[in-house]
Amino acid sequence: MVLRLDYRQSDFESRFAAFLTTKREVSEDVETDVRVIINEVRARGDAALHDFSKRFDGIDTRTLGLAVTADEIEAAYQAADKDVIAALELAHDRIASHHRRQMPEDDRYTDALGVELGSRWTAIQAVGLYVPGGTASYPSSVLMNAVPAKVAGVERIVMVVPARDGALNPVVLAAARIAGVNEIYRIGGAQAIAALAYGTETIRPVAKIVGPGNAWVAAAKRQVFGTVGIDMIAGPSEVLVMADSDNDPDWIAADLLAQAEHDVGAQSILMACDAGFADSVVAAVERQLSTLSRSETARRSWADFGAVILVPDWQAAIPLADRIAAEHLEIATSDAEELAGRIRNAGAIFIGRHTPEVIGDYVGGSNHVLPTARSARFSSGLSVLDYVKRTSILRLGAEQLQSLGPAAITLARAEGLDAHARSVSIRMNRWDGGRDRE
Amino acid sequence: MVLRLDYRQSDFESRFAAFLTTKREVSEDVETDVRVIINEVRARGDAALHDFSKRFDGIDTRTLGLAVTADEIEAAYQAADKDVIAALELAHDRIASHHRRQMPEDDRYTDALGVELGSRWTAIQAVGLYVPGGTASYPSSVLMNAVPAKVAGVERIVMVVPARDGALNPVVLAAARIAGVNEIYRIGGAQAIAALAYGTETIRPVAKIVGPGNAWVAAAKRQVFGTVGIDMIAGPSEVLVMADSDNDPDWIAADLLAQAEHDVGAQSILMACDAGFADSVVAAVERQLSTLSRSETARRSWADFGAVILVPDWQAAIPLADRIAAEHLEIATSDAEELAGRIRNAGAIFIGRHTPEVIGDYVGGSNHVLPTARSARFSSGLSVLDYVKRTSILRLGAEQLQSLGPAAITLARAEGLDAHARSVSIRMNRWDGGRDRE
Structure with missing residues (x-):
């Protein structure tokens, strides 16, 4: 049986917090x-x-x-x-x-x-x-x-x-x-x-x-x-699918399994407001599982780390999604665009019923190397920025040094750094040996 | 005596390579x-x-x-x-x-x-x-x-x-x-x-x-x-000063010492074409050292890790500067701007005779948290980018899924990922159970 968490239950917060810290990798000491x-x-x-x-x-x-x-x-x-x-x-x-x-x-x-x-x-x-x-x-x-x-x-x-x-x-x-x-x-x-x-x-x-x-x-x-x-050290892949009951349960089940088939440590999470719809998705997952070439991997991933989270409404789901900070977030709801705008932590968001995450794996154009294990709270997917570096440039003339020099000297002295102060003052002719040659 | 490397000497490459790999930190096992x-x-x-x-x-x-x-x-x-x-x-x-x-x-x-x-x-x-x-x-x-x-x-x-x-x-x-x-x-x-x-x-x-x-x-x-x-784990600070003989040796000495006073592991490097000028700077360093409140720290840093590198011309200096990839690069030459444009690896570049690196430590406006220990070859100083993260967004309608879906399915199958293929095909009505509800 897949893990089921219900927002309305009194122990939800503690169960959700425990769920967030579940380890999905065996770390080998090599x-x-x-x-x-x-x-x-x-x-x-x-x-x-x-x-x-x-x-x-x-x-x-x-x-x-x-x-x-x-x-x-x-x-x-x-x-x-x-x-x-x-x-x-x-x-x-x-x-x-x-x-x-x-x-x-x-x-x-x-x-x-x-x-x-x-x-x-x-x-x-x-x-x-x-x-x-x-x-x-x-x-x-x-x-x-x-x-x-x-x-x-x-x-x-x-x-x-x-x-x-x-x-x-x-x-x-x-x-x-x-x-x-x-x-x-x-x-x-x-x-x-x-x-x-x-x-x-x-x-x-x-x-x-x-x-x-x-x-x-x-x-x-x-x-x-x-x-x-x-680059980042990637962990097992994960998807959070937020789906309303207007979806075909088979479509959503296929998306959950696309993640689960990657690795026994992968994680597929369904978030839904409608318990009946969630049941239909879980049933569809079971049906589809048997037909996959990698069914053993997918079955273990779903059994060990899969989850269904029932929420009273999408408003309540937002802070939970931000805490999960999923690598992949699929939003298949009638107000998907609006909901996407209110979620802050996710590696990539796939909006609407016709954007299965798999499109992003291959041909969407965006990068499929994304932050795993809740690290979308503080990091981003792979991009051109990972292959460039920035050099900062500063250039002062004698006049600008006269303007900024005194504050630099004050701070250098406050920090007890004499040579720092001198490196500026010597150019402002305050230092005995200073001779401005320009 | 401070280390002296001369580009013209036959063993320069091996000495320079050894210099680049000098460890300046004692790593404590804690x-x-x-x-x-x-x-x-x-x-x-x-x-x-x-x-x-x-x-x-x-x-x-x-x-x-x-x-x-x-x-x-x-x-x-x-x-x-x-x-x-x-x-x-x-x-x-x-x-x-x-x-x-x-x-x-x-x-x-x-x-x-x-x-x-x-x-x-x-x-x-x-x-x-x-x-x-x-x-x-x-x-x-x-x-x-x-x-x-x-x-x-x-x-x-x-x-x-x-x-x-x-x-x-x-x-x-x-x-x-x-x-x-x-x-x-x-x-x-x-x-x-x-x-x-x-x-x-x-x-x-x-x-x-x-x-x-x-x-x-x-x-x-x-x-x-x-x-x-x-953020990055910063090592001891360092400066590379490229200076021609039109500089006041005392100014350049002050800049080298501003770096050296930070830490016994700090590193100050002078690169010069003119050996006589370099000698004057070294003499000025010795003179100024005695007057610093942190002279003990600065003296050890200069003696242990300081260096003078003599080059035949600035053209020859460029690949050396790129290999050093200094945290701080000060260019005090007559063609400073042009030279700066040809150097690729540096955390920050300070251009001209009136831009001591110390201005960047305090009041220049650019950040003083910069990549140390040659890491400017692959990383950048602290910036706003370190405090934001990017979420990528993808949105397809039914028509776009028809366009891109076949290629995604082809690649998923080539990678042996059935459930990936199905997550797309089920939406393209190729899957038996697929029903497009939209």
């Missing part, structure tokens, strides 16, 4: 193993990568080469299903169009005192993109991570993807080609993260590493953080 | 102690805060109260030096004006297919600001951290500051009042971070924690990350 792997790659470079690839992925990269060749990529692209290529190209173009609107603009201006200030944006020079192997190897994620980097102007996008027993997903390679990835290496795990962060004979280091991965990859990203930048 | 403190605060709330404040800060918060009262804040403000208050107010207004320009704009549009897309920015609801005690308790940092939050529209800014032996820096309280901080608590260390992240009887939790702190505070921020957002 810190020590990961530290050893990183140190090996730093010390032995390519040789360490070859050894780890043989041990963990069962492939001989000494013979195959670490780099995936242009010929291999081309062959994968040519061999891929034409409909899939066309769909990837449509997705690519829509993601690129949307993300181009996110490019921040430089700002340079002179204030009333004549002080020049500015914010200048530049692209990160090189970015590494981790792509998992196995079932979590999603071509759509290659586009979602690489296209914003390309739009930002990143010059070098380096993809790493483990080739378990030698095999690479050809659709992943095709997506990388479409996205304009510059280099691809058939390595994975903590060793791939170490190679991206520190470089080896074959792989030049990058300045930032993005992309999802397993516990080893996540731990490695945390350990190399500082040496390079990293 | 992870376990911090974990215990956080767990205590989660389990016992206020009582744990009282106990830790007695033990670590020597104050009785049970009697004094955890909250700093409005009367205490007002008294500190009234008692403060009037010149200092005026300087803080000038700084506040300039910081607010500059940061208002950083507020991102919402974007909502309809594309050629009729799909509605959008990016909506909202402020984080509550933010915690850590202010260190002792000598690192800087009123200017209160403004730099709190004003952008206020500009962003954060409703609740909560400051924590340890009161060693009961004392609070009155200028810090005055700065908090000027910045519009909403609540202040006299607590510090890992226990203050835990209180902000998890809440206690007296302190409601926040969604993000910012501000500098010692090893305990940094470790606590890392441990609560995920439950709340955190």
Whole structure:
């Protein structure tokens, strides 16, 4: 039986609060193993990568080469299903169009005192993109991570993807080609993260590493953080669907299951005012579950972390939705637009009965890398901003220094920082040794 | 003797590479102690805060109260030096004006297919600001951290500051009042971070924690990350000064020392084309050192981490500056503006002979919280963007779903995600049970 919370019940607040803090991930303690792997790659470079690839992925990269060749990529692209290529190209173009609107603009201006200030944006020079192997190897994620980097102007996008027993997903390679990835290496795990962060004979280091991965990859990203930048560490996916009784229960059930099939730790939450409608959705979930190829995963996710939350009205639902701060929020109600405007915390909002969250996973144009585990309270989905950085600019002439200098000196002295005060006063000719040469 | 690197020498590259990786911080292993403190605060709330404040800060918060009262804040403000208050107010207004320009704009549009897309920015609801005690308790940092939050529209800014032996820096309280901080608590260390992240009887939790702190505070921020957002973990401060021989060596020496006096781990680097000029600056540093109240700190920083880098010309300096990726980059050359335009990695650039970095510390208007330890290669200084988050919006009607649905279904099937495909197809009436009710 799926968890059911009813706002009208007296113990709702305590049950809801407990629900919010439910852990959906088993954290594996791999810190020590990961530290050893990183140190090996730093010390032995390519040789360490070859050894780890043989041990963990069962492939001989000494013979195959670490780099995936242009010929291999081309062959994968040519061999891929034409409909899939066309769909990837449509997705690519829509993601690129949307993300181009996110490019921040430089700002340079002179204030009333004549002080020049500015914010200048530049692209990160090189970015590494981790792509998992196995079932979590999603071509759509290659586009979602690489296209914003390309739009930002990143010059070098380096993809790493483990080739378990030698095999690479050809659709992943095709997506990388479409996205304009510059280099691809058939390595994975903590060793791939170490190679991206520190470089080896074959792989030049990058300045930032993005992309999802397993516990080893996540731990490695945390350990190399500082040496390079990293994106957020994503948790299992989640959806909150707010639906009124004018929806077809089967549609809503399909949306809940689309989330649940991702991972046993995924979470699907239905919020409804009408208990009868909620019952129909739960029944539809049960019916549809049996027909899915990933029914075992979806069934466990729904049983362990799924929930139905009954609310008296949508007004009461707003603060609850803000506390859940869902990665994906689907609003299928008659006043969906208005309700969306009143909810503050969500990674992405899908408005109306014809916007299933899945459209956002692939072809909507917005990014599918979104804050999980309630972090939409304080963070945002992946965007062009993750691939640029801002340099602030300040420029004063002698006159502006005369205007602002005294306040700076006062504050420096209040903070006990003599040399700070002198660095200003010496230019204002208050310092004995000061000689203004300009 | 300060480290000297000469571009023309054959071993320059290896010495420069080694210089870049010099560790300037001793990392203390306080992870376990911090974990215990956080767990205590989660389990016992206020009582744990009282106990830790007695033990670590020597104050009785049970009697004094955890909250700093409005009367205490007002008294500190009234008692403060009037010149200092005026300087803080000038700084506040300039910081607010500059940061208002950083507020991102919402974007909502309809594309050629009729799909509605959008990016909506909202402020984080509550933010915690850590202010260190002792000598690192800087009123200017209160403004730099709190004003952008206020500009962003954060409703609740909560400051924590340890009161060693009961004392609070009155200028810090005055700065908090000027910045519009909403609540202040006299607590510090890992226990203050835990209180902000998890809440206690007296302190409601926040969604993000910012501000500098010692090893305990940094470790606590890392441990609560995920439950709340955190800002970057700042390392010791640094400056790179590029100066030609038309500068007064005393001015440049003063700038190098302004950085060095912060911390024994701070780093001041002079880059020059003219060896004779560099010698004069080094001699001026030695002369000025003896007159500083913090000369011991500055002397150790300069001796341990200071450096003079001689380059044949400014063209050769550009890639070196990009690899250093200095927190503060001061360019005091005749073509400063042009040179600034060609350097990509720097937290902030101070252009010309009359823009000492210290102006940016206090009253320039730009933020002084900037990326340290080469992280300007991939990250930016503190801004309004750190206090807002973006929700993406997607809205399709039945017609748009017919347009985009087939590609989404193709990609979902290519990724082996049946329920994803069904969530779209059921709305396109391809699913047996599909009934379009709209």
